Amino acid sequence: MTVVPAPTVPRPPRGLRHTLRQARREWTAYLFLAPGLILFSVFTVFALGFAFYLTFHEWSIIEPDKPFVGLDNYKGMVEDERFRRSVINTVYFTGASVPLGMLIGLGIALLLNQPLRGRAILRTLYFLPVVTPFVVVAIIWKWLYNGDFGLFNFYLLKTGLIHEPLAWLADKQLAMPSIVLMTVWTSVGFSMVVYLAGLQAIPEELYEASRVDGAGAWARLRHITLPMLAPTTFFLLVIGIIGSFQVFTQIFVMTSGGPVDRTTTMMFYVYEAAFKFYEMGYASTLAFTLFLMLLVFTALQLRLYRRNDA
Amino acid sequence: MRLTSPGRSSTIAIDCANVYATGLDRSGAAAEQLLGRRSVRVSKLAGSLSVIVVAAALLGGCGSSSDDAPEQSAAGAGSGPVPEPKEPVTISFASWVGQERGMKALYKTFKAEHPNITVEFQNIPAEEANRKLTTQIAGGNPPDTAYLDSGTIADFGSREALVNLDAYIDRSDLVKKDDFVAPFRATTEFDGSMFALPFDGESTALFYRTDLFEAAGITDPPTTWEEFEAVAQQLTKPEEKQYGTILFSPSPESAYYWYPWLWQAGGELLSEDGKTVEFNSDAGKQAAEFYIGLTEYSPQDFLNSNSYDGRIAFARGTVGMYVAGAWLAGVLREEFPKIDGKWATAPLPEGAAGCGTTIAGDNLAILAGSEKRDAAWKWIEFLASEESQRAWTIDDPFGTLLPTRTKLLESPELAEKKPIMEGFAEAMKCGKPPVSNKDWPKIEERLSEQLGKSMYGEVAPADAIDQAASEAQGIIGR
Numbered sequence: 022m023t024v025v026p027a028p029t030v031p032r033p034p035r036g037l038r039h040t041l042r043q044a045r046r047e048w049t050a051y052l053f054l055a056p057g058l059i060l061f062s063v064f065t066v067f068a069l070g071f072a073f074y075l076t077f078h079e080w081s082i083i084e085p086d087k088p089f090v091g092l093d094n095y096k097g098m099v100e101d102e103r104f105r106r107s108v109i110n111t112v113y114f115t116g117a118s119v120p121l122g123m124l125i126g127l128g129i130a131l132l133l134n135q136p137l138r139g140r141a142i143l144r145t146l147y148f149l150p151v152v153t154p155f156v157v158v159a160i161i162w163k164w165l166y167n168g169d170f171g172l173f174n175f176y177l178l179k180t181g182l183i184h185e186p187l188a189w190l191a192d193k194q195l196a197m198p199s200i201v202l203m204t205v206w207t208s209v210g211f212s213m214v215v216y217l218a219g220l221q222a223i224p225e226e227l228y229e230a231s232r233v234d235g236a237g238a239w240a241r242l243r244h245i246t247l248p249m250l251a252p253t254t255f256f257l258l259v260i261g262i263i264g265s266f267q268v269f270t271q272i273f274v275m276t277s278g279g280p281v282d283r284t285t286t287m288m289f290y291v292y293e294a295a296f297k298f299y300e301m302g303y304a305s306t307l308a309f310t311l312f313l314m315l316l317v318f319t320a321l322q323l324r325l326y327r328r329n330d331a
Numbered sequence: 332m333r334l335t336s337p338g339r340s341s342t343i344a345i346d347c348a349n350v351y352a353t354g355l356d357r358s359g360a361a362a363e364q365l366l367g368r369r370s371v372r373v374s375k376l377a378g379s380l381s382v383i384v385v386a387a388a389l390l391g392g393c394g395s396s397s398d399d400a401p402e403q404s405a406a407g408a409g410s411g412p413v414p415e416p417k418e419p420v421t422i423s424f425a426s427w428v429g430q431e432r433g434m435k436a437l438y439k440t441f442k443a444e445h446p447n448i449t450v451e452f453q454n455i456p457a458e459e460a461n462r463k464l465t466t467q468i469a470g471g472n473p474p475d476t477a478y479l480d481s482g483t484i485a486d487f488g489s490r491e492a493l494v495n496l497d498a499y500i501d502r503s504d505l506v507k508k509d510d511f512v513a514p515f516r517a518t519t520e521f522d523g524s525m526f527a528l529p530f531d532g533e534s535t536a537l538f539y540r541t542d543l544f545e546a547a548g549i550t551d552p553p554t555t556w557e558e559f560e561a562v563a564q565q566l567t568k569p570e571e572k573q574y575g576t577i578l579f580s581p582s583p584e585s586a587y588y589w590y591p592w593l594w595q596a597g598g599e600l601l602s603e604d605g606k607t608v609e610f611n612s613d614a615g616k617q618a619a620e621f622y623i624g625l626t627e628y629s630p631q632d633f634l635n636s637n638s639y640d641g642r643i644a645f646a647r648g649t650v651g652m653y654v655a656g657a658w659l660a661g662v663l664r665e666e667f668p669k670i671d672g673k674w675a676t677a678p679l680p681e682g683a684a685g686c687g688t689t690i691a692g693d694n695l696a697i698l699a700g701s702e703k704r705d706a707a708w709k710w711i712e713f714l715a716s717e718e719s720q721r722a723w724t725i726d727d728p729f730g731t732l733l734p735t736r737t738k739l740l741e742s743p744e745l746a747e748k749k750p751i752m753e754g755f756a757e758a759m760k761c762g763k764p765p766v767s768n769k770d771w772p773k774i775e776e777r778l779s780e781q782l783g784k785s786m787y788g789e790v791a792p793a794d795a796i797d798q799a800a801s802e803a804q805g806i807i808g809r
Contacts, residue, residue, distance in 0.1 A: 082469040083490045168632030169572055169649065191635040193787055279581050279635040281787045282780075296462055298773065 075305040082301050094306040104307065106282050107290040110197065114268055114286060117201045118208070119261035123254065125205065126212025131246075133213070134220045144217070148210040155207070159274035162203040166190050166275075190276050196283050200271055212257055219253030220246070255326050259319060266315055287311050407498035413705050413712075416447045420706040425453040425467075426478030427460060428693075433727045441713050448706045458639075468492050473698035475707040479527060481518035481692045482765055482772075488526035489769040494697040495524045499708045505716040515735040518764040519694050528715035529735035531724055532692030533657035534758040535591055535679065542673045543573070543651040552652075552677035556595070556621055559652070559680045563628035566651035575628030576652040577641050580786045582779030583772075584637055587689065587765070588654055589782055591679050592618040594687025594763055605768045606807060610778070611800035614684070619792035623785045634786060646670055654679065656691060657755045660731040676754040678761075690762035692735060725749065733759065774803040 044051065051058075076094055078087040098104050133144055150158065165172050166189035174186045189199045227245050236244070269288040272278060278285035278293070285293075287307065295304035407413070428434050429452030438450055453474055455463045461483055467473045468487075479487070487493050500506055506528060508516065515529040539552050547566055553559040563575025579585060590600070598614035601607065609615070626634070630649060633641045642659060644650040646667040653659065660676065679688050695711035697704055713719055717736055724734040725745050733755060734740050746753050765771065781795035790798070 081490065083465060083487070083492055169630070186632075188631045188634075191632050196635070276635060277581055279783070281580065281784045281789060296465075298776070299465060 072305040072308060075302045076309055078302045080301040081299045083299065087302070090302065094303050097303065098306055098310065103282060103285065103290065107285050107287045110282075110284060111266055111268070111286045111288075113197055114201060114204075115262055115265040117198070118204045118265050119258065121201070122205045122208040123212050123257050123261065126209045126257075127216050127250075129209065130213045130216035130220060131242075134217060144213070147213050150207045151210040151214075153207075155270045156274055158207055159203070159271045162206075162271075163190065163275045166199055191280055193280050193283050196276055196280055200268075200275060200284055203271060203275075204265070204268070208261070212261075215253055215257055216250065219250045223249045255322070259322055262318060262322075263315055266311065266318075407494070407496070407502065407704065407708065409498075410502060412502060412504060413499065413708055415445065415709070416706050419447050419449065420703050421449040421451055422475040422701070422703050422706050422710060423451045423453055424476045424478070424710065425455060425460070425464060425474040427455055427457040428478060429454040433723050433730065437714065437719055437722060440719075441710065444713070445709055448709055450710055468698065468700065471700065473700040475698060475701040475703055476711055477696055477698060478530070479694050479696050481515075481529075481532075481694055484519050484527050484694055484696065485521045485767040486769050486772060487696070488521035492699050493526040494699055494701070494704060495526060496528065496697070496708075497524045499712070500525060503712055505712050510717070510736050510738070512735055512737050512740055512759065514690050514759075514762045514764050515692050518690075518692060518767060521767060527694035527696035528711055530693050530695050530715055530720065531732035532690055532735045533731070533733055534755045534762045535588070535654060535656050535689045535691075536754045536758050537677045537679050538645065538653040538655060538659055538663075538674055539677065540645070540648060540651050540670075540674050543648060547651075552675070553680050555680050556592075556682055560621070560625070560628075563625060563652060567628040572630075572649055574630045574644075574650050576625055576654070577633055577644055577650045578622075578626055578629040578786060579637050579641065580634050580783035581637060582783065583775050584779070585782040585786065586775050586779040588638070589618065589622050589778075590763070590765060591654070591688045592622045592682065594689075594761070595679070595682025595684060596621075597682070597684030600766050601768065601807075605766070605770075608774075608800045608803045608807070610803075611796050616793040616796050618682070619782065619785070619796045623782065623792040623795075626786045642666075645674075648673075656689075657731045657733065657752065660751055661729060664729060664731075676751060678754050678758045686758070686761035687763065688758045688761050690759065690764055693732075731755075770806050770809075773806050774799075777802040777806070 075087070077089060077091060079090050079093075080087040129147055133140055133147070137143070164170075168174060168186050168188045168191065171189070173189070174183075177183045178186060187195060190196050223246065227249070228241060231241050231245060267288045268286050269292065272284050272286055272289045273292070276284045278289050288311070291304050291307045291311065294300050294307055426434075434452075438452075441448070441450070457480075460478075460480070464473065464477060464479075464487075473492070484493070488495075500508055508525065511529045512532075515532050516525070519525050519527040519529055537552060543566055544550070544552075544562075547562075549562055549565065553562045566573060566575040568574075579588070593600070593610060593615055596614035596618040598612050598618060599609040602609055630644060633644055638655055638659075639662075641650075641653070642662055645653045645659075646663065648670075663670065663674065678686065681687075695714055697707045697711065701707050714723075717739065720734050720736055721739055724730055724732050725739060725742075725748055731749075731752060733752065734745070739745065740756060740759060745756055765775070778799040781790065781799040782792075784790050785792050785795040
C-alpha cells in the first residue's frame with residue numbers, strides 16, 4: 022500500500038498526473054462504480070459508437086460483412102419519401118398529444134387539489150392508466166375503435182352523434198387522432214401527478230396575500246399558479262416531447278404504421294428498417310437522426326427556458 | 332460478440348422490439364427520480380439516454396456477427412446413405428408446428444427408428460418465425476433445422492444461412508429431387524441448388540359463405556372475373572354490415588393477393604432471368620384495375636388489417652367471399668365450428684389467360700451454423716419422406732395442407748379423404764410460387780405500398796403499378 026501524504030495546502034490540479042493520483046486514492050469508489058460503469062460502457066457507449074459506425078455501412082445482420090457505403094445512408098434518407106412522411110407524422114403526434122395531455126392533466130390536478138371527498142381514490146383512478154401495461158391498453162383500445170363492434174361506434178351511433186360507423190384506425194384521416202386520443206388517456210395521469218406535486222409546492226402565503234389584495238380565482242390562477250408551475254410545465258414538456266418522438270408501442274400494436282403510412286412514426290420506421298428490411302446501417306442512420314433532432318430540440322427549449330427564467 | 336446464450340435466445344426477438352417501447356418509460360423514470368428544479372439537466376440526459384437505449388438495442392442485444400459458420404461447401408460430402416450417429420445427438424428444430432399432434436406422432440416414429448437422435452422443438456409463432464431466426468443466425472446461435480415459409484428460402488439461401496442440400500439428396504434413398512411437384516420444388520431452389528425440402532404446401536383459392544349465397548339467390552361460385560364482381564356487388568349491403576369480399580392494404584398482403592389476378596390476366600412478375608420487371612404490362616394494369624376496384628365491395632374497417640385477423644369477418648358473415656390459402660380452412664374448422672356447413676371452397680375465377688393462383692408452402696432446411704448436419708439431415712429427410720408426408724397431410728384428420736410430392740398430390744386418396752381440399756389440389760396445376768429472388772422481398776414491399784395507396788384512392792391503379800415497377804427496377808439494378 023502506498024502512504025498517502027497529508028495534503029498541506031490545496032493546490033490547483035495538475036492535469037493527468039493529478040487525476041491518476043486522485044483515482045488511486047479513491048480506488049474503492051471506482052470499484053463500487055465499476056459494475057455500472059462496465060455495463061454502461063459495453064451496452065451503451067460501445068453500442069452507440071457501433072451504431073455510428075454502422076451509419077456509414079451496409080449490414081443485413083445475417084451476413085458478417087459490412088461494406089462501407091460512405092454517406093449513402095444519409096443521402097438515401099434525405100431522398101426517402103417515407104422518412105419525410107414519418108417525420109411529419111411524428112411531429113403531428115407530438116404536437117397533438119403532448120399539449121393535450123398536459124392541459125387535461127393540469128385541469129384534473131387543479132380539481133383534485135381541492136379538498137374533495139374521495140380525493141385519494143380519484144387520484145389513484147386517474148393514475149391507473151399510467152401503470153397499466155401499455156400493450157394491454159393498446160389492444161383494448163384497438164377493440165374499442167373497431168368499426169363494426171367497437172364500443173365507441175356503438176355509443177356514438179346510439180346517441181345519434183354520428184350516423185355512419187367510423188372506421189377509426191382504418192381511416193386515413195382518423196387513424197392518427199385515434200392514436201393521439203388513446204395516448205392522451207394514458208399520459209394524463211402522469212401529468213396530473215407531476216402537476217399536483219408542483220401545486221403543493223406553491224406557498225400558501227402567496228394565495229393569502231393575493232386574497233387580501235382582492236384577487237379573484239381567475240387572477241390567482243393566472244398570476245400565481247401558472248407562473249409558479251412554469252418549471253413543472255417545462256419538465257413535462259421536455260419529457261413529453263422526448264417520449265412522444267419515440268412513440269412506438271401503440272403504433273406497433275394498433276395500426277402497424279397504416280393506413281398507407283399515415284401513422285408510421287420515426288421510431289416505427291427505424292424498427293421497420295431494422296427488423297423488417299434488415300437494413301441495420303440505414304436503421305442506425307435513422308436512429309441517429311432522431312437523436313440529433315431531440316438534442317437540438319432540447320437544447321432549444323433549455324435556452325428558451327433560461328431566458329425566461331432570467 | 333455473442334450476447335445470446337442458448338437459453339435466452341428465444342426471447343431476443345421480442346426483447347428488441349420491447350426496448351423501443353420501454354425507451355420512453357426509462358427516460359421518464361430516470362427523470363422522475365430527480366424531479367425538481369434541476370430536472371432540466373436531468374431530462375436532457377434522459378433524452379439522450381433513451382435514444383442510446385434504442386441504439387444499444389439495435390446493436391448490442393439484437394445483432395452480433397456470425398463469424399463461426401462452418402464452410403458451406405463441405406455439407407454432406409461423401410457417398411452412400413448418411414450414417415447413423417454412434418453417440419447420442421441432440422438437434423433443434425425451429426417451427427410453429429412442434430406442438431401439433433401430427434408432429435408429435437411423427438417424432439415418435441422417428442425416435443423409434445433413430446434412437447440416437449433427439450430432437451428439441453423450438454416453438455415460435457409463425458409471424459415471429461422469420462425475425463426470430465434472423466436474430467438467431469445473427470447471434471451465431473441458429474437452430475440445427477427449421478420449418479421455413481417458402482418465401483424466405485431464397486433470401487436465407489442467398490445469404491449463406493442455409494446448407495446446400497444437393498449432396499445429401501444425391502445420397503438419399505428417401506428423397507429425390509423429382510419426387511416433388513415442380514412449383515413447390517422451385518420455392519426451395521436458389522442458383523439451381525435445393526436449400527430446403529418441400530414439406531407441405533397450399534394454394535390460394537376462394538372461400539365463400541354458402542348461406543349468404545343462398546340468401547342472395549346465387550347458386551354457384553363465380554368462375555370468371557365478371558361473375559366475381561357481379562356476386563361481390565350483389566352481396567354488398569353496407570347497411571346490414573355485409574360485404575362481397577375483403578381486401579387488405581398493408582404489406583405484403585396487398586401484393587400477395589394481387590398475384591393470382593395478375594397471372595389470370597396473363598401477366599408475369601419478373602422476366603425469367605429475374606432482371607426485368609414485367610408486372611407493369613397491360614395485363615398487370617388490368618389486373619390492378621380489377622383488384623383495386625374490389626375495394627368498393629370490401630369492409631373499410633378491415634382495410635388496414637390482414638388476412639388472419641380478417642377471418643373474423645368471414646366467420647361472422649360480414650364478408651361473403653374470401654380469397655385465401657388453404658390454411659384458412661383449418662382455422663375455420665378449429666376456431667369457428669359453428670359455421671361448419673355454411674361455407675365452401677372453390678378454385679379462383681379464371682381471367683383472360685385462364686386459371687392462375689399463388690402457391691406457398693413450408694420447407695425443411697438445415698441452418699449453415701449447425702454443427703450436427705448429418706443428424707439434422709436424418710431428421711428432415713425423415714419428415715420429407717413419402718410416408719411422413721402422407722401422415723402429415725392426407726392422413727391428418729383436421730389438416731388442410733397439401734402434400735408436396737407429386738405422387739401424393741395426384742393420388743385419389745387425397746380427394747377421398749379431404750373433399751374440402753379438392754379445389755386446392757385442383758388449383759395446383761395453375762399454381763405459381765412467388766418469385767424466388769433475394770431482391771423480391773424489397774420489391775414486394777414497394778408493390779404492396781403502391782397497391783395499398785391505390786386502395787385508399789391516393790393513386791390510380793395503373794399509376795401505382797408503374798411507380799412500383801420503376802422502383803423495383805431500381806432495386807434490381809442496385
